[in-house]
Amino acid sequence: MTAPPVIRVEHVAKSYGPVTVIDDLSLDIKKGEFLTLLGPSGCGKTTTLRMIAGFETPDRGRILLNGEDVSDLPPYKRPLNTVFQNYALFPHMTVRENVAFGPKTAHVAASEITKRVDAALAMINMSEHAHKRPSMLSGGQQQRVALARALVNQPAALLLDEPLSALDVKLRRSLQIELKRIQSQIHTTFIFVTHDQEEALTMSSRIAVMNKGRIEQLDVPEVIYNRPATPFVASFIGHANLIPARVTAVSDGVASLDLRGGGTIRAMCAADQPVGGQALLMVRPEQIDIRKSEDSGAHGFAARLGSIDFQGASFRYELIRPDGSRVIAAMQAHERPKGAATGDAVLASFAPAEAWVINATLPETTTTEEISP
Amino acid sequence: MKTAKLGRFFSYHLLTAAAGLSVLFLLAPIGMMIALSFNQVIGRFDFVWHGFSAAAWLHPFAVDGLLPALEISIVLAVIVATIATSIGTALAYAQVRYKFIGSGALDLILLLTVATPEVIIGSALLDLFVGFQVETGVITMFISHVMFDIAFVTIMVKSRLRDFDITLEHAAMDLGATPALVFRRITLPLIMPSIVAAGLLALVLSLDDFIISMFVSGQVVTFPLFVWGTARIAMPAQIYVIGTAIFLTLTAALFTTFFVDQRRARRMGLT
Numbered sequence: 001m002t003a004p005p006v007i008r009v010e011h012v013a014k015s016y017g018p019v020t021v022i023d024d025l026s027l028d029i030k031k032g033e034f035l036t037l038l039g040p041s042g043c044g045k046t047t048t049l050r051m052i053a054g055f056e057t058p059d060r061g062r063i064l065l066n067g068e069d070v071s072d073l074p075p076y077k078r079p080l081n082t083v084f085q086n087y088a089l090f091p092h093m094t095v096r097e098n099v100a101f102g103p104k105t106a107h108v109a110a111s112e113i114t115k116r117v118d119a120a121l122a123m124i125n126m127s128e129h130a131h132k133r134p135s136m137l138s139g140g141q142q143q144r145v146a147l148a149r150a151l152v153n154q155p156a157a158l159l160l161d162e163p164l165s166a167l168d169v170k171l172r173r174s175l176q177i178e179l180k181r182i183q184s185q186i187h188t189t190f191i192f193v194t195h196d197q198e199e200a201l202t203m204s205s206r207i208a209v210m211n212k213g214r215i216e217q218l219d220v221p222e223v224i225y226n227r228p229a230t231p232f233v234a235s236f237i238g239h240a241n242l243i244p245a246r247v248t249a250v251s252d253g254v255a256s257l258d259l260r261g262g263g264t265i266r267a268m269c270a271a272d273q274p275v276g277g278q279a280l281l282m283v284r285p286e287q288i289d290i291r292k293s294e295d296s297g298a299h300g301f302a303a304r305l306g307s308i309d310f311q312g313a314s315f316r317y318e319l320i321r322p323d324g325s326r327v328i329a330a331m332q333a334h335e336r337p338k339g340a341a342t343g344d345a346v347l348a349s350f351a352p353a354e355a356w357v358i359n360a361t362l363p364e365t366t367t368t369e370e371i372s373p
Numbered sequence: 374m375k376t377a378k379l380g381r382f383f384s385y386h387l388l389t390a391a392a393g394l395s396v397l398f399l400l401a402p403i404g405m406m407i408a409l410s411f412n413q414v415i416g417r418f419d420f421v422w423h424g425f426s427a428a429a430w431l432h433p434f435a436v437d438g439l440l441p442a443l444e445i446s447i448v449l450a451v452i453v454a455t456i457a458t459s460i461g462t463a464l465a466y467a468q469v470r471y472k473f474i475g476s477g478a479l480d481l482i483l484l485l486t487v488a489t490p491e492v493i494i495g496s497a498l499l500d501l502f503v504g505f506q507v508e509t510g511v512i513t514m515f516i517s518h519v520m521f522d523i524a525f526v527t528i529m530v531k532s533r534l535r536d537f538d539i540t541l542e543h544a545a546m547d548l549g550a551t552p553a554l555v556f557r558r559i560t561l562p563l564i565m566p567s568i569v570a571a572g573l574l575a576l577v578l579s580l581d582d583f584i585i586s587m588f589v590s591g592q593v594v595t596f597p598l599f600v601w602g603t604a605r606i607a608m609p610a611q612i613y614v615i616g617t618a619i620f621l622t623l624t625a626a627l628f629t630t631f632f633v634d635q636r637r638a639r640r641m642g643l644t
Contacts, residue, residue, distance in 0.1 A: 081548065084540050086540060088540040091541075101550075153549070
């Protein structure tokens with residue numbers, strides 16, 4: 001019923017000497033999707049991409065391309081193309097020669113090459129720079145040429161290895177938009193590697209969050225952000241408050257929790273959330289509403305106000321819970337509680353629908369700060 | 374304050390003077406050679422200035438045996454440089470791109486070839502040829518020159534390849550190019566300047582090799598051997614003429630490659 005995946009990574013493992021980089025990784029990439037491999041440096045995301053491209057061979061497992069095992073094929077025999085982090089444009093060729101390199105290698109007819117190169121250059125608005133050498137272009141222009149040079153080959157999937165990380169923030173934003181536009185135009189499968197969680201949330205149709213050679217969670221951006229499966233995913237994507245708690249009851253995907261350090265609240269949970277065990281309550285700083293502690297009808301937990309930091313559009317509040325643990329809240333400037341001062345007793349209120357139970361415990365000694373990347 | 378100023382004045386001018394003297398020191402023998410090529414020679418030895426004459430330049434090969442010796446030297450040097458540059462480039466590429474057993478030992482051998490005194494290499498080679506009953510001559514000289522040239526070429530090309538951005542090769546391979554095509558279309562054009570430079574060095578080293586050739590040349594007389602042989606009985610101005618011509622040709626070649634390189638580097642944004 002469902003279309004077969006363009007690329008299937010099957011139980012792949014890879015080690016460099018004693019260091020395990022990829023540990024039994026499986027992944028299906030659907031045709032036409034924008035899949036992002038997201039994770040901190042050293043999590044194995046680039047190695048995964050390089051194995052798909054053919055620059056690394058897996059120690060174990062297989063990589064299938066349209067159902068065919070390509071694990072042992074060299075890069076030049078795989079119908080995939082890569083956009084490299086440092087662009088890797090050929091300095092001794094013009095923009096046009098760079099883009100024409102792939103079709104020429106594939107012995108495409110000269111007239112067809114001209115047509116395809118023209119179209120690729122037009123797509124990235126670089127037609128008037130066709131005769132220039134890469135050294136005469138800006139970083140953003142060079143990366144667009146690299147994109148055209150890859151896409152002109154009409155690959156089964158485009159692999160992008162942190163293609164925007166060498167660019168400044170403003171340029172990165174505009175290229176993100178351009179990349180997304182191009183992807184939606186040509187419907188090519190994109191596999192994008194980044195360590196920038198915002199970039200991943202903005203661009204992807206699905207995100208695979210990687211840590212220590214494994215995929216911790218693979219889902220659409222909204223689920224990754226709002227319903228993280230593990231403490232790592234919660235902390236890597238934005239800031240997450242993680243409060244240890246005991247699950248006292250579950251009904252219809254809503255759990256009742258006794259928070260460590262005091263307080264009883266409700267939050268969304270997975271359908272198979274067991275009752276009675278230890279878990280973590282995750283609530284994002286922007287979902288917390290700081291109210292006066294007399295406001296006893298509201299849902300939330302008690303705390304005292306710690307430091308208050310002005311951050312332009314918003315305020316950042318540190319909340320100290322009765323057991324001394326700290327929780328961060330962020331509120332828009334116009335919504336902030338007027339007259340609240342450090343030391344005041346408050347209620348950290350949030351809607352149960354916006355909080356989430358992670359079925360895991362923090363290791364004894366770790367704090368939220370320590371597991372953040 | 375004043376002494377400091379004075380010190381700066383002296384250190385600046387002293388440095389300039391020292392630099393000038395060094396250049397003079399380096400150029401003196403070349404200047405001497407060029408001057409003596411225009412000398413009016415009286416007697417057999419062109420050592421003392423007797424007045425200007427272009428006679429030697431008008432009849433550069435008017436000395437018996439000079440032309441054949443020069444021809445042998447040039448033909449030998451061109452063939453040796455071509456072959457040594459090809460082998461040296463291949464060796465350098467293999468060493469930088471692939472890990473293989475003996476790569477470290479090869480480094481040591483290359484270094485030893487460069488560092489060992491030529492007299493030792495020459496006599497060792499002669500021993501070897503005699504031991505294997507190879508008659509010394511053009512072939513043995515060819516083998517010997519290729520041997521020491523390979524070391525220089527490999528070392529030079531290797532240093533350039535080490536700086537080479539390997540993602541360019543990966544990108545080409547990613548675009549469907551086989552390893553052979555990657556080398557031909559990407560690597561080779563980009564390292565060509567250092568190959569040309571290494572080739573020129575190989576040419577020069579072969580052209581003016583004297584010590585090793587002395588051992589392994591047999592009956593063959595190259596230009597340096599000819600000069601050595603002649604110098605004991607005569608020193609015609611023609612030898613300075615040929616020396617000057619070789620010097621000018623090589624200087625022109627060096628400048629040309631230098632400027633072509635500069636232009637290329639500017640266009641590729643490598644400077």
